[in-house]
Amino acid sequence: MMKYSRLTKEQFEELHQEFINFLATQSITAKEWKTLKEIHPEAAEEEMDIFSDLIWEGALKNATYLENISAQQLFLFKIEVNEMKLIVVKSKNETIDITTAEGYQWLQKNFASDEVEFFTSSKAFSEEKNQDIFSLIKQGAVITKGALYGFFDGIVN
Secondary structure (H helix, E strand, C coil): CCCCCCHHHHHHHHHHHHHHHHHHHCCCCHHHHHHHHHHHHHHHHHHHHHHHHHHHHHHHHHHCEEEEEECCCEEEECCCCEEEEEEEECCCCCCCCCCHHHCCCCCHHHCCCEEEEEEEEEEECCCHHHHHHHHHHCCCCCCCHHHHHHHHHHHCC
């Protein structure tokens, strides 16, 4: 039973060497892998799922910042030990799309105007901290280095 979700074909290609190393830890050679895929595809799928969960587990454990950006809003998350902090930056100007370069430049120039609102909150993690983070990713958030969070945190605090 998978805990997260299977990596995409592109992600598997990017992590090709790591997957080979993972199979080696399972004592599966390249030749055996080929045979396993042909004769026992369900076992091969299971190995791919286990590997995917390991990769997700590592990525989620190391995630410190997440961003989910839509046309009118930035959702900026900071992952702390027991809680996540959130800064929402909302443009009230519906003609601006902050996902575009022009829209983002507008936001940088106008963040102090009445056309931009800020909200902050924090929420304690459930028993499954990584699942909480993963659910944000499933909703469209991406792991980042936190530059936007840092910038707007300086403004709201």
